[in-house]
Amino acid sequence: MAWLTAHLKTLFASKKPKNPPKRKPPTREEKGKFRAIDDDSDIATTNQTSSSSPKRSSSNRSSATNSSDLTDSDLLPIIHYEELYLIPEILTQFPAFYLVGHPLPPPPLQQAKHLLTSPDSIKQTLIHPRKSTVRGYNHAKPSGREWWDYTPDHGGTLLTLDDEAFRTSTREYFEKSIQLLQKICGEFNNTLNENGEKRIVVPEEVINDIGFSTMRYLRYSPTILERPNNIPKDEPPVASSSSSSHSASSSKSPKEDGYSLPRMEAHTDHGILTLMTATEPSGLYVWDRNGKIFSAPPIENTVLVIAGDLMTHFTSLEGKSIVDDGKEAIGEGTVLPTVHAVVLPKGNAERYSVAVFLRPKRDMVVSKHRIKKEDGNIVEEDMTFGKWAEEKGQVRGRRCWMIGQERLSGGPDI
Template sequence: MCEIPIVDIGPLFGDDEKARAKTDREIANAAFDIGFMVVKNYPSDIKVGSAERNKMLKLFDIPEDDQRPYWKRNFAPENPHLYRGWFPLSSSPTRGREGYEIGPDIVRTLPADQADDVLYEPTPLPDEKLLPESWAKTTAEYYLSAENIGEHILASISRSLGIDESIFRDAFNDGISTLRLLHYPSRDNVISNGSTRYVEHDGKTFEQVAGAHVDSGLLTLLATCGVGGLQARDTHGKWIDVPVIDDSFAVNFGGLLERWTGGKIKATLHRVLGQGEHRYSIPFFFEPRPSTEIAPLPIDGIEPFEPFLYGDHLWATTTKFPENFGLAELRPPRAPYTDPLAG
């Protein structure tokens, strides 16, 4: 493919089997080829539109002095929370982004028998006086709605792979999906001084506000909030723009899903180029229960690999990111684990 597929996912939520089968084929074509797509036309009762996103992003209007109680312990040693919460602009030397990570406790009670697992850490929610009215309710509805979309996409992929839909669906019972709010400050693009943060594209110099990477997990739903700059690398190695469409999601498949499906689904390198203006985005990382065993799926021809637990993989991966540096030893693997994506 030389451009990002745009898929109408409305039929996934309806009763027209012929229309659903067509959408299944389109999703499969994207997943098995470029590993990236833009989805649109979800039902109107799914609350993930611009009104909801704008209210959620008011979080970044909180003055810095009032933010500090919600910073992760890496950046405010007096705070107890490690995994959920705020990573401030000071979390990176370039001060290029800040973000706030929300877990499933925004919508449901966390399992009591997993209280010792940092991956089930509660989210430190800001004082309601600092936020617009009904901010938490709007955020909870968004979280549930993103889960709903992700579940339907994974069900579609299950049908195309010829596996039982329950394999993916059941893995998300007590799942730990992360809703992340991101803000990239406005900054002028400057001429590269040799830094790898700056790249040439179409004859112009851009700052990479998010460097080229493959998401480590399964599935990411990304709301780009009206500003371009997101690019994916196609099968020929060319960087192509991900189209910005109102109330749509950019969807990419992670390295773990590529591994789990024996390489049938492709995980795609993507990056974000600065556009010289404030940029906000809202990724939803669809993440199963930490105790989920990742083992070869019942797909013809899949190569065997040593099973491992999702939580062990997630922790080994997320503690390589700047906002979680130095935390790896706080959660030893719960089972034998080696990086399934290495090599």
């Protein structure tokens, strides 16, 4: 028996070296990719009362990262399309989530690359005649990025490439993405108020109309930093419409060891929901309401969804106004807008992304705003989406709007 015991010990003895090299802790990108498992059925979702992110299967994981290195608090949730009812609660606990099993066609990332690498002569024909920043082509040289916004008017035939295959793929992805975001909004209207009755959180017209929604193709590239600026000096620089304020040109790009980095500073979108997908390298980061930063790398077969400012207006406490009451308007079911930023690592390749913004019509009333008149009387005025976007656009330095907590964006160095 002794010889058998000794023999078994040799069979199961550890083959590890006496002084194994210490393995580096996983980066945020590696943690994010840890979620990218092959079998969607292995992804388990949270129940409606859980406050932690979904558990993942241990199958098909990279051997470079052990499950002991990862905690749920480090990861954004992955929600299956069949369980959209989880989203209203998920967005009160996390700044973003991935959606898997969705009915969207393949993301038009090749279309984004095709348009944004077209000759400048073609891009110039795609600029809106009134310099709109949410229709057609724009570029912001100092931040190392450029973008083009789909124009859904006239069937998507305006300010676009003369390529039927390009137009068809672009239109299909935009329309199906808007339908998906509207369906998510519908889940918020299944929540209950204090009396146990269904509460209309998101106005029905948002769910039934595309409003002023758009889709954006983005390119981040070091070559754009070196491109000559075509904007005359006596004209204001072009500003991004989906973010919080003035032009990206008004703030300096961050530098690492003397190198300028393609980036977009921290901000919040002023719409309702935004759906995103991108190529590698990632560079996308999101903040939660406590200022904790999550990396949000692209995951195959998923899309990332974040909340805009209007979702905070819609989910504020009944009878309260975010504009007037600030934090007093925030309850457990209030969704705060997602602070996010893109900073590409030095020396990486170009990054292409597609973002679909669900927005209401510009004249839709999104909130009430109390105004003090000259006679001292306080009256309520309608806050339309157009007025909200215009006022937010005056915020200096592109700081994000977050219930008055301007530094929650991470400051000017992010």
